[in-house]
Amino acid sequence: MAEPARSIVVDPGLDETIKKLTPERIESTIKKVLTKEAAARLKVYMQTCVHCGLCAEACHFYLSHDKDPRFSPVGKVKQTLWEIVRKKGKVDGEFIKNCSRIAHTECNVCRRCSMYCPFGIDMAYLLLLVRRICAQLGVVPQYLQDTVNSHAVTLNQMWVKQDEWIDTLQWQEEDAQDEVKNARIPLDVEGAEIMYSVIGPEPKFLAQLLGNISMIMTVAGMDWTMPSFDGWDNSNMAMYSGDFETMARVERKHYEAAFKLKAKKIVMGECGHAFRGAVYDGSKWLSWKQSPVPVIHAIQFYYELIRDGKIKIGKKFEKPITVQDPCNVVRGRGLGEMLRYIMNAVCEDFRDVSPRFEHNYCCAAGGGVINCGPPWKKSRVEGNRVKAEQFKATGAEVVVTPCHNCHSGIEDIVDYYNLGMHVKFFSEILVEVMEIPEDMKAE
Amino acid sequence: MYELVSGPLVWISFIVFIGGSLYQLGSMLKLAKKDKVIYPYMSLKYGLRSIIHWIIPFASTNMRKRPVMTIMTFTFHICLVLTPILLLSHNILWYQSWKISWWTLPEATTDIMTVIVIAASIFFLMRRLVLSEVRFVTFPSDYLLLAIAAAPFLTGLVAYHQWLPYKTMLILHILSGEIMLIAIPFTRLSHMFYFFFTRAYMGSEFGAVRNSKDW
């Protein structure tokens, strides 16, 4: 069966960078990554995989491309890492470009496939190794590299300057006071119980989420603070480009902010990859087995607030509503039960998805794929037709996405497949339905 | 010829099989130190939990999604491992040379088990040829490995029934058995022992670290 030809995508991050590569540089970089950085997992995974193809149906890219084998997890590894190993690193620039395309834009490193391989082979890890090689060679989709550059220079993802950051917080504090008159966003309070951190795009594009958390924290009576200085951004695109040195700097700064504020724990906004970066990949690279300060994802935080009655729900949300289980906190942290608890607590008509929990399909935006920017949007959205079908089957009108990447990715899917749904963060529903005590209500 | 394959070569193949497997495991354990996450994350409880879910038929989601494959692969592997161990003629040979023997299955049963292994091998071969996701990742070596796994059963079957010249078939059978033993540590057939480690690691990462399930 001849597979349809791949459409050509122009991306200077790949097309221009490969022109500077020499065969020697490619070979020595590959050798360095495969022998100095990778060890037992690479060897054992390479030797154990029996090429059985049982992981194929785990991948939304494969399912959405009518079972085109080039999109199966093992198919992607075959086209990249197996070739690299077989040719002992003697590959050319075009090949590296194709590796980046596959590893950076056609895999969300969501690890669904490791639950379908009978050996539990971590294909996401292998594809991250491919990303690492590409990144070391400077071959990274341009938009993604730009976010990494921003991380490297400003320690946040969106080139936000400190004065803009503080301005945004103050503006959102004032906005929150329109609803909850004593709402605050306390800055740099040493010894606060909670340091709240968000991702770069919040101040940049979704500032109202900062107002929401101000209302929620105030109504719940939390002892919290946010840093006015670097370390407030917990997102981490360097983890996904393959620039692990920058990834580690970002995570270290994030934890240093918490140390400096002597916070007992970090509560983070609704983001999956940020949680993964802080708790797993970043901590690992920094030789911490676990995060040095407990990190609580928003789902768990809201769960605790609702369960303990710190937030009371008034009139529940009525429209039929469904949810996206974000891989990095459901498959990656087991928060699926809590997510259903809070959904049922705030909604009348919650319609669950199938498959769900750990088995949910990724949104196809995560793993840095959406950050590869407009050139890759079409391929990303077409790579997740199954997600559209899954949501459609619920008959819901609203989708809750407790993850930023999921949010943007699913908005694109809803749009492209004409699902006519609204995509919301959980906090947006929560501020709509929570009871604001009389003495806090703004006139 | 018969003396050679049934004497020194048997020794060599068992030594290579056992020695090679130990060597591979040893170097894996050493390399695992370099891979900094492995030892800290390994958990006996979650490792075993994962192995159990993947060693019992239909205990994992993917097995339930593919019932035919699941039945085929379990019967294939069970028969493949048990037949040579519980085979009467093998037992007699062990007794003749080492004076040890153990429980055996009736020959009619092992004969059927042999046929099952061959049938399942044909099924695997068809899968490889027909399913595009398998064909796409198939190399000539995959056919070779399947042949190495099936050959002792095919030749054993023919020898047992004496369908072809017995002596020749017996030599071929023993040779193919030896090839299989020697191939296990150095080819993808080493999944036989790596299975338990890859599963245990993934189970630990999912269970102990990520608080979720991997089946």
Ligand code: HEM
């Ligand atoms: C390495 C040394 C081996 C020796 C010396 C050996 C020897 C024999 C002998 C003498 C027979 C009996 C033939 C008859 O009944 O006349 C036999 C049958 C058989 N052997 Fe082996 N064998 C060896 C390895 C293996 C291996 C590695 C396997 C499979 C993994 C295997 C699978 C079988 C089977 C399935 C039969 C019986 C077939 C049937 O009853 O239909 N043998 N073997």
Ligand code: HEM
């Ligand atoms: C006893 C431990 C073993 C375990 C746990 C094990 C497990 C597996 C698993 C999980 C697969 C994946 C595909 C499938 O489900 O069929 C597989 C495939 C396979 N195994 Fe094993 N295996 C073991 C021993 C062996 C041995 C001793 C051999 C032969 C020497 C063997 C030969 C094969 C072959 C040929 C395939 C590939 C089938 C294909 O072509 O798709 N296995 N095994």
Ligand code: SF4
């Ligand atoms: S997108 Fe997810 S399921 Fe697909 S190959 Fe990557 S990690 Fe595996």
Ligand code: SF4
């Ligand atoms: S990764 Fe696992 S499921 Fe996929 S082909 Fe390899 S062994 Fe089979």
Ligand code: SF4
């Ligand atoms: S964006 Fe959401 S669904 Fe996609 S990988 Fe991240 S957490 Fe998973």
